[in-house]
Amino acid sequence: MGEGKGSTLVHLLVVVLCLVAFGFAIAAERRRSVGTVVKDNISNSTYCVYNSDVATGYGVGAFLFLLSGESLLMGVTKCMCFGRPLAPGGDRAWSIIYFASSWLTFLVAEACLIAGATRNAYHTKYRGMIYAQNFSCETLRKGVFIAAAVFVVTTMVLNVYYYIYFTKATTTTPAHKANRTNPSVGLTGYA
Numbered sequence: 141m142g143e144g145k146g147s148t149l150v151h152l153l154v155v156v157l158c159l160v161a162f163g164f165a166i167a168a169e170r171r172r173s174v175g176t177v178v179k180d181n182i183s184n185s186t187y188c189v190y191n192s193d194v195a196t197g198y199g200v201g202a203f204l205f206l207l208s209g210e211s212l213l214m215g216v217t218k219c220m221c222f223g224r225p226l227a228p229g230g231d232r233a234w235s236i237i238y239f240a241s242s243w244l245t246f247l248v249a250e251a252c253l254i255a256g257a258t259r260n261a262y263h264t265k266y267r268g269m270i271y272a273q274n275f276s277c278e279t280l281r282k283g284v285f286i287a288a289a290v291f292v293v294t295t296m297v298l299n300v301y302y303y304i305y306f307t308k309a310t311t312t313t314p315a316h317k318a319n320r321t322n323p324s325v326g327l328t329g330y331a
Contacts, residue, residue, distance in 0.1 A: 150216050151300060157209030158296035161202040162289050165253065168198035169285035173260050175277025188277035199257030199285060203250060206292055210246050213299050217306050224310050231309035238302035242295055249291035256284040 172195045175188040217223075220239050226232040260280040 147216070150213070150303060154209050154213050154299050154303070155296060157205050157212065158292055158299070161205035161209065162292045162296075164198045164202035164205060165285045165289035165292055168195040168202060168256065168260070169283075169289070171195040171198060172280050172282070172285070175279050177277060190277070193261060195280070195285070196257045196261040199253050199260065199288075202285075202288065202292070203253040203257065206246070206249060206253070206295065210242075210295070210299070213303060217303065220306065226306070226309040229309070231305050235302060235305040235309050238298050238305060242298035242302050245291050245295040245298060249288050249295055252284055252288035252291060256280055256288060259284070
């Protein structure tokens with residue numbers, strides 16, 4: 141690490157893992173399950189038939205890639221709680237702000253991804269007899285995976301800034317007062 145830049149490999153891995161999670165979240169949104177109502181004429185009951193369930197896998201994949209990116213960064217920085225203390229100053233303040241913000245957006249993104257994946261995997265099968273005309277199959281609401289994708293990108297940006305300011309705060313040496321061994325005013329005798 142040179143002069144507060146941090147490791148380029150860590151930057152690259154965090155960005156790549158987050159971008160893969162972003163791609164999986166977009167793919168999950170595009171491949172959400174859609175149900176159609178089918179009526180069984182023999183038993184006079186209705187049931188829902190769903191198309192492919194691949195969006196659940198994409199959502200879980202996005203969840204895991206984002207989790208691994210966050211875990212990598214927190215492992216390298218030791219979650220800012222352990223290891224070398226941060227030097228006081230603006231870099232430490234920004235590091236703390238970006239740390240808290242990235243964790244907040246990370247948790248929201250992960251919640252959207254796991255909620256979307258589980259809701260997409262939930263399929264209603266049989267409904268019984270239909271007496272009403274407005275019958276529909278339960279599906280995942282549009283935009284859940286898109287919201288997760290937005291929070292994934294926000295987490296990625298905040299993580300990059302967090303790592304930049306963290307490395308600046310750990311490589312900067314704090315300014316110490318001059319260590320004086322002889323406290324004198326500096327007057328010399330006149331001879």
